[in-house]
Amino acid sequence: MKDNEIPREPSFRESVDLMFNRAAALMNLSPGLEEKVRVCNATYTVRFGVRLRGRIETFVGYRAVHSEHMEPVKGGIRYAPEVNQDEVEALAALMTYKCALVETPFGGSKGGLCIDPRNYEEHELEAITRRFAYELAKRDLIHPSQNVPAPDMGTGEREMAWIADQYARMNTTDINARACVTGKPLNSGGIAGRVEATGRGVQYALREFFRHPEDVKTAGLKGKLDGKRVIVQGLGNVGYHAAKFLSEEDGCKIIGIIERDGALYKEDGLDVESVREWIVKHGGVTGCPEADHIEDGPAMLEAECDILIPAALEGVINMGNADRIKAPLIIEAANGPITFGADEVLRKKGTVIIPDLYANAGGVTVSYFEWVKNLSHIRFGRMQRRNEEAHALLLIEELERLSADRQLGWELSPDFKSRYLRGAGEIELVRSGLDDTMRTAYQSMREVWHARDDVTDLRTAGFIVAIERVAASYRAKGL
Numbered sequence: 001m002k003d004n005e006i007p008r009e010p011s012f013r014e015s016v017d018l019m020f021n022r023a024a025a026l027m028n029l030s031p032g033l034e035e036k037v038r039v040c041n042a043t044y045t046v047r048f049g050v051r052l053r054g055r056i057e058t059f060v061g062y063r064a065v066h067s068e069h070m071e072p073v074k075g076g077i078r079y080a081p082e083v084n085q086d087e088v089e090a091l092a093a094l095m096t097y098k099c100a101l102v103e104t105p106f107g108g109s110k111g112g113l114c115i116d117p118r119n120y121e122e123h124e125l126e127a128i129t130r131r132f133a134y135e136l137a138k139r140d141l142i143h144p145s146q147n148v149p150a151p152d153m154g155t156g157e158r159e160m161a162w163i164a165d166q167y168a169r170m171n172t173t174d175i176n177a178r179a180c181v182t183g184k185p186l187n188s189g190g191i192a193g194r195v196e197a198t199g200r201g202v203q204y205a206l207r208e209f210f211r212h213p214e215d216v217k218t219a220g221l222k223g224k225l226d227g228k229r230v231i232v233q234g235l236g237n238v239g240y241h242a243a244k245f246l247s248e249e250d251g252c253k254i255i256g257i258i259e260r261d262g263a264l265y266k267e268d269g270l271d272v273e274s275v276r277e278w279i280v281k282h283g284g285v286t287g288c289p290e291a292d293h294i295e296d297g298p299a300m301l302e303a304e305c306d307i308l309i310p311a312a313l314e315g316v317i318n319m320g321n322a323d324r325i326k327a328p329l330i331i332e333a334a335n336g337p338i339t340f341g342a343d344e345v346l347r348k349k350g351t352v353i354i355p356d357l358y359a360n361a362g363g364v365t366v367s368y369f370e371w372v373k374n375l376s377h378i379r380f381g382r383m384q385r386r387n388e389e390a391h392a393l394l395l396i397e398e399l400e401r402l403s404a405d406r407q408l409g410w411e412l413s414p415d416f417k418s419r420y421l422r423g424a425g426e427i428e429l430v431r432s433g434l435d436d437t438m439r440t441a442y443q444s445m446r447e448v449w450h451a452r453d454d455v456t457d458l459r460t461a462g463f464i465v466a467i468e469r470v471a472a473s474y475r476a477k478g479l
């Protein structure tokens with residue numbers, strides 16, 4: 001390379017591999033095992049035709065299986081025009097490390113279809129999705145015990161319901177058919193809290209981060225989440241839920257929202273609900289009366305704020321803008337929003353990055369709960385809820401009896417009584433399980449971050465924890 005040449009940024013997969021290598025170099029893996037953990041086991045490419053609008057249109061789709069140290073393998077299906085093999089392999093690798101870090105018993109996988117879903121009618125998308133699902137299912141790339149997809153960019157509950165139904169049609173006697181995919185609507189075997197799960201996980205991750213004043217200080221911040229100024233890129237499933245919960249429940253101010261067609265900025269905080277409504281109706285932020293429209297969306301990534309949440313797509317913080325990013329704390333709600341090169345620049349600047357393999361693991365965590373629910377054929381909380389309520393009532397009645405008998409004059413507040421008397425339903429249990437997962441995983445990363453002098457960032461710490469778990473699993477298999 002000549003002196004004045006700008007180095008090419010690595011591809012998404014190379015970027016993930018470089019992050020892996022950085023962590024693996026600090027570990028003591030036996031020869032060959034490092035390579036075994038890093039490489040993507042297999043990628044299946046399918047080209048299929050669907051008759052649409054009087055002609056046959058050919059689509060290209062992928063399903064990559066990164067690691068089968070645990071099965072089923074798990075990972076979303078993305079619908080976007082830029083989907084390619086490199087991208088699905090990078091995302092599949094991230095799934096392996098993510099599942100290991102948050103202790104969901106899955107290997108990593110990912111799928112994608114090269115399509116802009118906005119260009120198709122609903123019935124056309126259904127025909128395309130069913131055909132794609134058929135192609136994958138007939139090769140066991142959709143299967144309750146081998147490969148379980150979920151939503152990702154461009155897909156949601158609707159697509160998952162079509163996939164589940166397609167699998168069930170092909171496997172009419174499989175009693176566990178519903179466990180072939182997660183992220184389904186409630187009426188098709190879904191679980192309460194799956195749609196919000198990834199955004200909710202981002203909120204829980206930030207809450208856990210702010211429980212550690214030492215870590216907050218490392219980011220150059222002070223105090224609690226309350227009042228923090230936040231910029232979000234991508235107000236889709238993940239970004240919307242994260243922004244909504246952080247503003248409604250934690251007192252954060254969402255000062256900036258970046259979408260495909262520009263950005264909105266309001267110093268005293270945007271109303272997330274109104275912006276979302278506008279985007280759903282108009283397809284972008286242009287014309288939204290909530291705030292002035294800024295044409296150059298990506299430039300907003302460089303604005304002053306306390307917390308930056310990239311929640312759209314990969315590579316948005318790269319060698320071209322990394323040195324201008326001012327946020328002291330970045331939480332990667334999207335997968336791979338920071339390239340390897342940018343990560344190095346930001347680390348040197350002292351920016352704290354809460355990495356994707358942890359930050360957006362809420363989705364796969366609740367998918368895990370959904371899969372367990374499908375296999376157990378019963379809703380969480382169904383057996384114990386009323387029993388819990390009966391126990392709580394016993395205690396309340398006894399307290400009230402004591403107070404009356406002994407003339408103590410105790411009066412339990414109606415709010416306490418109604419809250420205490422409410423047994424946990426599925427949504428409460430799902431949120432509790434997710435919260436526990438996000439706290440525990442953060443602590444496991446943090447322990448490595450603080451215990452080792454050679455580990456200076458959360459990403460490397462997260463990779464070390466994850467790689468060690470995957471390696472242990474391979475070792476246990478005798479590899």
Ligand code: NAD
Nearest residue numbers: 152153154198234235236237238259260312334335360363
């Ligand atoms: P989504 O399709 O619901 O939302 C993506 C949003 O980003 C949309 O609002 C879109 O308009 C916006 N966007 C697209 N290109 C943009 C651009 N160039 N600039 C600004 N905004 C842009 O997708 P999602 O499910 O919210 O996924 C977002 C990210 O989160 C992806 O990286 C995905 O892999 C990751 N993720 C999603 C889940 C999940 O459960 N859905 C789980 C883990 C990780």
